[in-house]
Structure formats: C-alpha cells, structure tokens
Amino acid sequence: MNAPTDPKLLTNPLLDTWTSPHCLPPFTDVKAEHFAPAFAVALKSHRDELDAIAANPAAATFENTLAAFDKSGRLHMRIDQLFYNLAASETSPALQAVEREMAAPLAAHTNVIYMHAGLFSRVDALFSQRDALGLTSEQMRLLERVHLDFVRAGAKLSAGAQARYGKIMEQLAELTTQFSQNVLADEATTHLLLKDESDLAGLPESVRASAKQAAVERGLDGYVITISRSLIVPFLTFSDNRALRERAYKAWTGRGEGINAGTEKFNNAPIIASIMALRLEQANLHGYASYTDYALTDTMAGKHAAVFDLLMKVWVPAKEKAALECEALQAMALSRDEKIEIAPWDWRYYAEKVRQARYDLDDALVKPYFSLDRMVEAAFDCAQRLFGLRFVYQPELKAYHPDVKIYEVQNADGSLLGVFLHDNFSRSTKRGGAWMSSYRQQSRIDGDVKPIIVNNNNFAKGAEGKPTLLSFDDARTLFHEFGHGLHGLLSSVNYERLSGTSVLRDFVELPSQLFEHWLSEPEVLKQHARHVDTGEPIPDALMARLKEARKFNQGFETVEYTSSALVDLALHSQTAMATLDIAQFEKQELAKIGMPPQILMRHRLPHFGHLFSGSSYASQYYVYLWAEVLDADGFEAFVEAGNAFDSATAQRLRKFIYSSGNTMEPTEAYRAFRGRAPTVTPMLKKKGLLPA
Ligand SMILES: [Zn+2]
Numbered sequence: 001m002n003a004p005t006d007p008k009l010l011t012n013p014l015l016d017t018w019t020s021p022h023c024l025p026p027f028t029d030v031k032a033e034h035f036a037p038a039f040a041v042a043l044k045s046h047r048d049e050l051d052a053i054a055a056n057p058a059a060a061t062f063e064n065t066l067a068a069f070d071k072s073g074r075l076h077m078r079i080d081q082l083f084y085n086l087a088a089s090e091t092s093p094a095l096q097a098v099e100r101e102m103a104a105p106l107a108a109h110t111n112v113i114y115m116h117a118g119l120f121s122r123v124d125a126l127f128s129q130r131d132a133l134g135l136t137s138e139q140m141r142l143l144e145r146v147h148l149d150f151v152r153a154g155a156k157l158s159a160g161a162q163a164r165y166g167k168i169m170e171q172l173a174e175l176t177t178q179f180s181q182n183v184l185a186d187e188a189t190t191h192l193l194l195k196d197e198s199d200l201a202g203l204p205e206s207v208r209a210s211a212k213q214a215a216v217e218r219g220l221d222g223y224v225i226t227i228s229r230s231l232i233v234p235f236l237t238f239s240d241n242r243a244l245r246e247r248a249y250k251a252w253t254g255r256g257e258g259i260n261a262g263t264e265k266f267n268n269a270p271i272i273a274s275i276m277a278l279r280l281e282q283a284n285l286h287g288y289a290s291y292t293d294y295a296l297t298d299t300m301a302g303k304h305a306a307v308f309d310l311l312m313k314v315w316v317p318a319k320e321k322a323a324l325e326c327e328a329l330q331a332m333a334l335s336r337d338e339k340i341e342i343a344p345w346d347w348r349y350y351a352e353k354v355r356q357a358r359y360d361l362d363d364a365l366v367k368p369y370f371s372l373d374r375m376v377e378a379a380f381d382c383a384q385r386l387f388g389l390r391f392v393y394q395p396e397l398k399a400y401h402p403d404v405k406i407y408e409v410q411n412a413d414g415s416l417l418g419v420f421l422h423d424n425f426s427r428s429t430k431r432g433g434a435w436m437s438s439y440r441q442q443s444r445i446d447g448d449v450k451p452i453i454v455n456n457n458n459f460a461k462g463a464e465g466k467p468t469l470l471s472f473d474d475a476r477t478l479f480h481e482f483g484h485g486l487h488g489l490l491s492s493v494n495y496e497r498l499s500g501t502s503v504l505r506d507f508v509e510l511p512s513q514l515f516e517h518w519l520s521e522p523e524v525l526k527q528h529a530r531h532v533d534t535g536e537p538i539p540d541a542l543m544a545r546l547k548e549a550r551k552f553n554q555g556f557e558t559v560e561y562t563s564s565a566l567v568d569l570a571l572h573s574q575t576a577m578a579t580l581d582i583a584q585f586e587k588q589e590l591a592k593i594g595m596p597p598q599i600l601m602r603h604r605l606p607h608f609g610h611l612f613s614g615s616s617y618a619s620q621y622y623v624y625l626w627a628e629v630l631d632a633d634g635f636e637a638f639v640e641a642g643n644a645f646d647s648a649t650a651q652r653l654r655k656f657i658y659s660s661g662n663t664m665e666p667t668e669a670y671r672a673f674r675g676r677a678p679t680v681t682p683m684l685k686k687k688g689l690l691p692a
Helices: 007-011 032-055 062-071 074-089 093-114 117-128 137-152 159-189 205-217 229-238 242-253 269-285 291-296 304-335 344-359 363-369 372-387 472-489 510-519 522-528 540-549 554-572 582-592 623-641 647-658 666-674 681-686
Strands: 191-194 223-226 390-393 405-410 416-425 435-440 452-459
Touching: 032 062, 032 074, 032 093, 032 117, 062 117, 062 137, 074 093, 074 435, 074 452, 093 159, 117 137, 159 269, 191 205, 191 242, 205 223, 205 229, 205 363, 223 229, 229 242, 229 344, 229 363, 229 452, 242 344, 269 291, 269 554, 269 582, 291 304, 291 554, 304 344, 304 554, 304 623, 304 681, 344 540, 363 540, 372 390, 372 416, 372 472, 372 510, 372 522, 372 647, 416 472, 435 472, 452 472, 472 510, 510 522, 510 623, 510 647, 522 540, 554 582, 554 623, 623 647, 623 666, 623 681, 647 666
Parallel strands: 416 452
Antiparallel strands: 191 223, 390 405, 405 416, 435 452
C-alpha cells in the first residue's frame, strides 16, 4: 500500500498499523470522519492488488491467482468489518451519514472485484482445468467457490449487462441501508410513556425496572416501553391494560410502515417495491425466472420445491396446534370473566396465564435462576467441556462501549484460539435483535490470523447496582449467538473465503441452534442456573416444568415463523413485479395459506430486516427451520451416546461442523459428523408437532 499523502490522512488510526493487543481495532481513537478517507485509500490499494494479480505475466497458477486473491484486500476488510460492526452496535448520526455516503461506492467496489475481466479470465482458466491441477480438497473447494462467486456476481455477463448489473447492486445497497435506518429511527423514536399505576397494572418488578431504566436513558419521568423486542414482548405478556396492549402492539408491528412517526418518513413500502423490482432484474440477468430460483441455486435445499415441502410439513400441524392453543386462551379469558375474542395483542397475555396455570412458571420465580453473569459462565463452561476452551476476561482491553467485555479464548493447551467480544445490553445506538459478527476472520494463508468475534444481544439491563436477569428464552438467545461465535472462533482453515461462518446460508444456523440444546441439559442447569441471591441450584420440580413448558405455545411460534418464511418465498418467487403493493401482497398471501387471525407474521414485510436490510436472507428465511432439522437430528447423536458431552461425538462435531468452515460440502460435512443423512422426525417431535 502506498503511504497516504493527504495530511488529513497522516493521523487516520484506521490506516495506521493496529498495535493494540491482538491487533484489536483502534476503538477509542476512531471517529466517523476517519472512515470515508480510509475507505478511499483501502479500496484503491485493493484495486492495485487485484490489477497486479491480473497483470502477472506468468500463467495462472493456484498460488499466483487463487491464494493471492484470498490474501488481497485485507486492509479494506478490516476497515469494512469495523465500520459495519460499529454501525450496528454503536451508531451515531455521523456514522449513519457515512453509511449512506459509502453504500454505493462500496457496492461499486464489489463490482470492481467480481467484474474484473483480467482476474476472472485467470480464475476461469484454472477452473476449466481444475482436475489436472493436483489441488488439495480445500484448494479445490476454494477454486470452485471463488469461481461461483464471480459467476453469481455477473462476471460472465456481457459488458452492457455488467454495467447495468453494477448499477443494480449500488441501488440495492443504498435502498437496503435506507430500509434499516428507517426501522432503527422508528424504534428509536417510538415508545409508550406510562405514568399512572393503572398503566403499570400486571407488570412484574423486572419489567418495571427495565421500563424505568429506559425512561431515565431518555431523560423522562415515569416508565417507558420501547418497541424493542426485549421490552415490548414482556409488556404484551404481562400488561393487564388491554387498550395499552393494543396500542403497543400496533406500534410494534407497524414499524417501518410510517404510522408511528405519523408521517411517510419511515415508510418502507416504496423502498421494498424498488428492492424487489431490482432483485427480479438481477435474477433475470443471470437467466433465472425469479429471485428465488437464483438465490436457492447456492443452498443445500437447492430448489423451491424442497423448501416449500419442508415448510408445508410444518405449517399444517402447526396451525392445528395453534388452533388448540387458541381454544385454551379463550377458555382462560372466559374463566376470568373477560368476555373478549382473542386478538393478536391478547395472545401473549393469556398464553402466559395458561402457562402459569399449567406449569406454575412465574417469570419472577424463574428469572432469578438465570442471571446474565451465570448464563455467560454456563455457555463458557459448555464450550470448555465440549471443546476444551477457556474464556479469560481482559478488563484492561477497551472496546467501543463500556458495557462490552473482551475475552481471550484459549485452547486446552493454553494456546490462543481467538478473541471474543460480548456486547449484551440493549441501547438506543444499537440495532434490535441478536447477532454474531466478526472483526477479523480466521485464516492461515497470510500468517496465522486469529479470529476476533463479537456476540450482540439486546437484553434489558438491570437497574443500577442490580444484576441483569434473563428469561429462559433470553438465555437461549445467548446460547444461540454463542454457538455462532464458536463457529467463528473454532474455524481452522487456510483460506479466508472458506473461514468460519462463510458457509451456505441454510447450514449457518446449525452450529448456533445446536448449541441451544446444552442450555436445557439438566446437568448444565443444575450447575449454573443458581438463584441470584441465595446461590441455590434450580429446584428439580422447576427444571422439570421448564422442560415440559418448552413445547408450550409452539403452535403459535411455528405459525409466526413459518408464515414469515412462506410469505418470503412467495414474494421472491414472483416472475413479474410491475404492480407490487406490499401491504396488499402480504394480506393476500396470508389469506392464501389460511393464516389464523389471532397471529401475525413474526416479521411483517415493512420491518423484515432479514429480507431487506441486505440480501443474504432474501428468499432464505426458511434456513432456520432447515437448520432445525439438522440440529434436532444432530443433538440426538449425543443422546444416543448417552452423554451430552461425549468426547468422541464432540470431537467429530468440532472437526466437521464447527471448524471446517466452507472447506466441505455441507451435506458431506453433516454426514461425516453424524454417520448418516439427517431425518425430519426429531425436529417435529422437538416442537411437539408429533408425539414424542
Ligand atoms: Zn442465528
């Protein structure tokens, strides 16, 4: 890389050598204004590297082309990862402005890479003689993946089509950025302010404390219910005030529609319509009739029919189960002399009453056993028992926010595996949901690069001086993201393109969903689910009820999820997009599949970030269910071994699932771990949709 000549850049920490321990990003020095000039330098240096590979007078070899390509762009990559992580976890108006400004140039850069004719001709030449090159299986996999990346990004299109394709990608990048920012703005500006005691009726102490905390953060008196999932769901579960529940529910499920701000400002409908038209054009340019056909080609499922079949295998019994659940809610309301028809904003409320009656699981009873600190210890302990890992807290290392904890992750022999950042609390500068991401991916082609992995959650922070208590679902989310984290940390591959979670989309949820199983293991709960005040382990009876309750409300949850996946699939399967009215489309599709009127999609289209904050889950929201087939079947391997930490099974799991990245065909990797192909039955039983 050439040294920057602009004096402003001489002090840009993004371009300096990162000298902090483990070469962590310069979290405390970096400012929003550093990004655009640093990107300019990094993109230029990346282009120069690519030009040099293409201009090499020697004939293309694996080393001078594929390996060199994998090593290129590292400066760009580290800035890119820092930028998008900060934009998601600790954003600011200045950073959002850079995000909008950079969306098109960064998308254009992707096109520069994948439409680089000189580069592609070398990759293509190697691909056409791949069997004669004497490659290792990992090298072969890299060649095939990189070649496919080029083809899917438009490398084989005519020059005219490539130019149009580039424009489409840039426009999509801008639109998806705008989509996310609208939802974020809606969530940040919409809340319910509770003042009177009657507004608080039914809310347990923990919800009141979180609502108080949210009010303090906003400089308001009283209690604030934000429309972030961690606060709104408990509110809908416990609030006795039906009118308030309705208001809160409509604000929450209406985000991205422009109704909360009372203006069209945050309305995502026109943005979605534009995104869909561009995606169809993208698919057509590749010769596919629909975006679904294009997207599914590079998945385990492969075809629309395979996805639709799986979804329908679940949809029909899920609706039947939900209908039974609804009857129980209606009966509960009647027994309380409340003469109402169950509406969507009533479901969680009466479900909680039924759950308490059936399982006696009061949140106030359960949550003290699931403090955040103990659940983090539990996740670390499971990683140690399965894979021999140790997580060592490094209080002297500072991240981008004081709440973020940094850990060194060590192998059983004390050697360094990687670095782990844990960012657990909700705040207004962080987007909603829970996710894993990386600041650096593991690889060995350019030195022994250790991964830096982050887990983000959105738990409501306990009040000042009080521990943060989780619901059992929150604890499951913690384990889920930690499973993704392990997938990134345990990666053991040579090439960055094949590293960690860079696997096929319908395989990527396997390591995360599988890891959730250990949270429910009695020996894990006995050891770690201890009362926050007394340290007493969770009582057996409570543990048994928690286990029984796992199948409770699964009809509702499965209907919420599966309807979202079916609408996603239908939306992206369209072969004409001229007159797309999002609201109308959603309504029609739900009518077509017979959506129960008491349940809404888990994510309605106007805020369906999986589909419109980027393209990687578009037409692929089904992947969680696909992975659930694998995780339910996969955990059975430990059940069959008679030990949840069976070491031979854990070793196979590490080798073929958590460490192998994208070096193997996923079907093959699964078979190598399990000894056979997966079956659907364990997933249906786990959900209680088939008798156990
Ligand atoms: Zn996940």
